[in-house]
Amino acid sequence: MGSKTTIIIAGALFVSPRAAAAFRSPPSLPYGPSLPFCSKLKPSVGRPSRKTNPGDVGSPSSVPLRASTLSDSLDAEEQQQMSLAGSIHDTSDIISMAVENAQVNGAVNGYNGSLQQERHKQKQRQQQRQQQHQHRKARKNNKATEDPDFLRKRTEALLLKTEGGSAPKADKRTFDWLIDAWSYSGEPDAASHALALLSRMEELRDAASAAGDVPSPVAPDTKSYTKAINAVARSGWRDAGERAEEILERMIRDEGQHGLHPNTFTYTYVIDAYARSPSPKSPHAAQRLVEQMETLRAQGDPEVWPTTRAWNSVIVAWGQWKGEEMAWGRIGSGAERAEACLEIMEELADTTGNEEVRPNSFNYNSVISALANSQDEGATSRAEKILERMENLYRTTGDFDVRPRTATYNAIIDAWAKSGEIDAADRAELLLGHMMELYETGHNPDAKPNVRSFNSVLNAWAKSGHPMAPYKAGELLARMEELDRAGQLNVSPDATSFATAINAYARSHTYDKARSAYDLFLHMKEMYDASGKPTIRPNNVVYNSVLNACAFSIGDLEEQSQAIEIANAMLVGLDESPYGKPDQVTYGTYLKVINNQMPLTEARHQVVETVFRKCAKDGMVGEMVLRQMREMGLEEIYENLVGKTIWGELKLSDFPSEWTCNVVEGKRMRRWQFRR
Numbered sequence: 001m002g003s004k005t006t007i008i009i010a011g012a013l014f015v016s017p018r019a020a021a022a023f024r025s026p027p028s029l030p031y032g033p034s035l036p037f038c039s040k041l042k043p044s045v046g047r048p049s050r051k052t053n054p055g056d057v058g059s060p061s062s063v064p065l066r067a068s069t070l071s072d073s074l075d076a077e078e079q080q081q082m083s084l085a086g087s088i089h090d091t092s093d094i095i096s097m098a099v100e101n102a103q104v105n106g107a108v109n110g111y112n113g114s115l116q117q118e119r120h121k122q123k124q125r126q127q128q129r130q131q132q133h134q135h136r137k138a139r140k141n142n143k144a145t146e147d148p149d150f151l152r153k154r155t156e157a158l159l160l161k162t163e164g165g166s167a168p169k170a171d172k173r174t175f176d177w178l179i180d181a182w183s184y185s186g187e188p189d190a191a192s193h194a195l196a197l198l199s200r201m202e203e204l205r206d207a208a209s210a211a212g213d214v215p216s217p218v219a220p221d222t223k224s225y226t227k228a229i230n231a232v233a234r235s236g237w238r239d240a241g242e243r244a245e246e247i248l249e250r251m252i253r254d255e256g257q258h259g260l261h262p263n264t265f266t267y268t269y270v271i272d273a274y275a276r277s278p279s280p281k282s283p284h285a286a287q288r289l290v291e292q293m294e295t296l297r298a299q300g301d302p303e304v305w306p307t308t309r310a311w312n313s314v315i316v317a318w319g320q321w322k323g324e325e326m327a328w329g330r331i332g333s334g335a336e337r338a339e340a341c342l343e344i345m346e347e348l349a350d351t352t353g354n355e356e357v358r359p360n361s362f363n364y365n366s367v368i369s370a371l372a373n374s375q376d377e378g379a380t381s382r383a384e385k386i387l388e389r390m391e392n393l394y395r396t397t398g399d400f401d402v403r404p405r406t407a408t409y410n411a412i413i414d415a416w417a418k419s420g421e422i423d424a425a426d427r428a429e430l431l432l433g434h435m436m437e438l439y440e441t442g443h444n445p446d447a448k449p450n451v452r453s454f455n456s457v458l459n460a461w462a463k464s465g466h467p468m469a470p471y472k473a474g475e476l477l478a479r480m481e482e483l484d485r486a487g488q489l490n491v492s493p494d495a496t497s498f499a500t501a502i503n504a505y506a507r508s509h510t511y512d513k514a515r516s517a518y519d520l521f522l523h524m525k526e527m528y529d530a531s532g533k534p535t536i537r538p539n540n541v542v543y544n545s546v547l548n549a550c551a552f553s554i555g556d557l558e559e560q561s562q563a564i565e566i567a568n569a570m571l572v573g574l575d576e577s578p579y580g581k582p583d584q585v586t587y588g589t590y591l592k593v594i595n596n597q598m599p600l601t602e603a604r605h606q607v608v609e610t611v612f613r614k615c616a617k618d619g620m621v622g623e624m625v626l627r628q629m630r631e632m633g634l635e636e637i638y639e640n641l642v643g644k645t646i647w648g649e650l651k652l653s654d655f656p657s658e659w660t661c662n663v664v665e666g667k668r669m670r671r672w673q674f675r676r
Contacts, residue, residue: 148187154178155193162200162218172218175201176227183231191240194231198224198247205258219258225251226266233273241274241282245289263303267293268310275313275320283317283337290314294348306348307356312363315341319370335374338367339382360401364390365408372415380415380424384431387412394444405446409435410453417460425469428460429476451491451535454480455500462504470516473504477520494535498524499545506549514563517549518570540583543574547589551596560597567593571611584622584663587615591628605637612641619662621655 155178162170179197182190201220208216225247232244248270251260267289274286290311296304318341321334342359349358364386371383387404394403409431416428432453438444458476461469477493484492502520505513521542528536547570553563571590574582582590590611598604612629615621629638630646638646644654652660 146185148185151178151181151185151187151193155182155197159196159200162204170204170218172201172220172224175218175220176224179224179227179231183227183234186234188236191231191235191237194228198228220260222251222260222263222266225260226263226269229266229269229273233269233276236276238278241270241277241279241285244270244273245285261303264293264305264307264310267304268307268313271310271313271317275317278320280321280324283314283321283334286314286317287341294352297354298352305354305356308345308358308360308363311341311345311357311359312366315363315366315370319366319373333374333376335367335370335376335379335382338370339386342367342386358401361390361403361405361408364402365405365411368408368411368415372411372418380412380419380421380427383412383415403444403446406435406448406450406453409447410450410456413453413456413460417456417463420463425457425460425464425466425472428457429472432457449489449491451480451494451497454491455494455496458497458500458504462500462507465507467509470501470504470508470510470513473501474520477501492533492536493524493527495524495537495539495542498536499542502542502545502549506545506552509554511555512559512562514546514550514553514559514566517546518566521546521570538577538579540574540580540586543570543580543582544585544589546570547586547593551589551592553597563597564593567597582615582618582620584615584620584625587611587620588622588624588628591625591632595628595632605634608632608634608637609641616659619658619660621652621659622663623652626650 154174158170158174158178175197179194182194182197187193198220201216201218201224205216205219208214208219229244229247232240232247237243248262248266251262251266254260271286271289274282274289290306293304293306293310297306315338318334318337321332321337323332323334342363345357345359345363349355368383368386371379371386376382387408390402390404390408393399413428413431416424416431421427432449435447435449435453438447439449454476458473461473461476466472477497480491480493480497483489498520502517505517505520510516521538524536524542525538527533528538547567550563550567550570553559567590571582571586574580574586591608594604594607594611598607608629612621612625615625626642629642632638633646635646638644642650642655644650652663
C-alpha cells in the first residue's frame with residue numbers, strides 16, 4: 001500500500017488509504033478514446049478563466065472555507081499528478097502541437113474578428129438554450145402528451161388522412177408535435193410511432209418532388225429529424241444508438257437535396273441514444289461523435305459545437321462500460337475513461353475558447369457516479385478527490401456552475417457505503433458533517449443534506465460490520481428526528497431509514513437484536529399512525545428486515561424463542577395489515593427463521609408445511625422460498641410439498657403457474673413495486 005495522504009475535511013482528519021497517485025488519470029491504452037480532431041483545433045489567444053467577483057458578499061473567495069484544504073505535501077503531489085494527467089491519451093501534447101502549428105501558419109491573424117464572431121456565436125447559443133427551455137416548459141404544461149390513447153388516435157388519423165401521398169390540409173406542426181409528444185410519452189412503442197410519422201413526412205415530400213409540384217408543406221426539416229432521433233434515444237432499444245446514427249447519416253446524405261443540416265441537438269440526441277444503449281461499443285461510438293462535433297466546430301460550422309450536455313452523455317456511456325473482453329479476461333475501466341473526459345473537456349475549453357465544453361457540476365457528478373458504481377481499487381478516494389477539485393474551483397473562481405450540490409455529496413457517501421473499506425462508515429459520516437457545516441455556515445447553500453444523505457450514511461453503518469454499527473445507526477436515526485422537529489432540516493426518517501437501521505441490527509452480532517429491530521419497527525409504526533406521512537408508511541421491506549434480524553439472532557434458548565415469537569407476529573401482522581401482503585422474500589426469510597431458530601421436531605415440520613402451502617396459495621413461490629426449502633434438507637417433506645426431488649435443478653417455470661404468478665424477482669423491480 002502506498003504512503004498515506006492527509007486530507008482535512010470540516011476539521012476532521014481523513015486518512016486516504018492510497019497516496020495522491022491513487023487519483024491518477026487513466027493510462028493511455030491502445031483501445032482507448034483517441035483525439036484525431038485535436039490536430040484541427042482552433043487556437044485561443046489567451047487562457048480563458050472562470051469569472052470571479054472577490055468583492056461580492058456571496059463570493060466564496062470573500063469567505064474562505066475551512067473544508068477540503070490539502071496539506072502542503074499534497075499540493076506538490078497534486079501538481080505533479082496534474083502534470084502527469086495532462087498527457088492522458090497524449091491530449092495535451094496533441095493540442096499544444098496543434099496550437100503551435102496554427103500559430104506558425106498565421107492562424108492567429110485576425111484574432112479580434114474571430115473573438116467577435118465567437119461572442120456572437122455564444123449569444124446565439126444562449127438564445128437557443130432559452131428557446132429550448134421555453135419549449136420544454138410548454139411541453140410539460142401540455143397534458144395531452146400524457147395521454148397515450150389520445151396520441152394513438154391522433155397519429156392513426158393523421159397517417160390515414162395522408163395515405164397514398166396526398167396531404168389535404170396536413171400541417172407540419174402537427175407532425176412535429178406528435179413526434180415530440182411520442183418522444184416523452186414513455187410508451188414502449190413510442191419510437192415506432194415517431195419513425196412512422198417521420199417516414200410519412202418523407203413520403204409526402206418525395207411525392208411532391210416527383211410530381212414537380214411546389215414543395216410539400218409537411219416536408220421534414222432538421223427539427224423533425226432531431227425530434228425523431230430523440231424518440232429513438234428514449235426507446236430502450238438495444239440498437240438505439242445505431243438506428244439514431246442511421247437517421248443522422250441520412251440527414252447528412254440528403255443535406256444538399258433537401259436542405260437538411262444536423263445541429264448540436266441532433267448530434268447530442270444521437271450520443272444520448274448510444275449512452276442509453278447496453279452495447280459495449282456504445283461509449284466508443286459516443287466519443288467518436290462528440291469528436292466529430294469538435295471537428296465541425298473547428299471547420300467553422302455555425303450549427304454544431306460540442307457542449308457539456310453532449311460530453312455528459314459520453315461520460316455516462318463510459319460509466320456503464322465494464323471493460324474490454326479479451327481471451328484472458330476483461331481489461332480497462334469505464335470509470336477511468338469517464339475521468340479522462342473531464343481532462344479533455346478542460347483542455348478543449350482552455351485551448352479553443354469554447355466555454356460550452358468547460359466541465360460543470362453535472363459532468364463532475366456523472367464522473368463521481370461512474371467511480372461510485374465501479375469496482376476499481378481506490379475509486380471512492382478518487383471520487384472524493386474530484387469533490388475537492390470542485391470545492392477548490394468554486395472557492396477560487398466563484399463559478400456557480402461547479403459548485404458541489406447535495407447530489408454530489410450523496411454520490412460519494414453512497415460510494416463509501418458500497419466500498420467495503422474498513423473506515424467507510426466513518427468517512428461517510430464525516431462527509432455528512434462536512435455538508436452540515438457548509439450549509440449551516442452559508443458557505444455552500446447547495447450542500448444542504450437531505451433524507452437520502454442520512455440514509456446513505458445509515459447504509460454505510462449497516463454494511464460496515466462494526467460492532468457499534470447498530471448503535472451508530474440508532475443515534476443517526478434519532479438525530480434525523482431531532483433536526484426535523486427543530487425545523488433545522490427537513491430530514492424526517494422515511495421507511496428506507498428505518499429499514500436500513502433495522503438491517504444494521506440484522507447484520508450485527510448484537511445480543512437481543514430481534515427485540516431491538518422490533519422496537520424500531522414499533523416506533524416507526526407509531527410515527528406513521530401519529531403523522532400519517534406516506535413516506536414513513538410501513539411496507540414489505542421493513543417487515544422483511546425485521547424477519548431477517550430474527551433469522552440471524554444468536555444467543556440462548558430464550559433469545560431463539562423470542563426471535564420466533566417476533567417473526568410470527570411480523571408474518572401474521574403483515575398478512576392482516578393494510579400495508580401490503582407477504583411476498584416471496586417474506587416467506588423465504590420466515591423459513592430461514594424456522595431453519596435457524598427452531599429445533600428439528602415434528603412441530604417444525606408442521607410449521608414448514610403450513611407456511612409453504614400458504615405461500616403457494618398466494619402465488620409467491622419464488623427462488624428464495626425454494627432455496628430455503630432445500631437448505632432445510634428435509635428431503636421427504638420437500639418432495640411431498642413440491643412434487644420434485646430435492647436434488648434436481650428446478651426453474652420457476654417447472655411449477656404450476658398459480659404457485660408463482662405473483663412473484664416479482666429482482667431487487668430493483670421489488671423496490672419499484674413498493675414505491676408505486
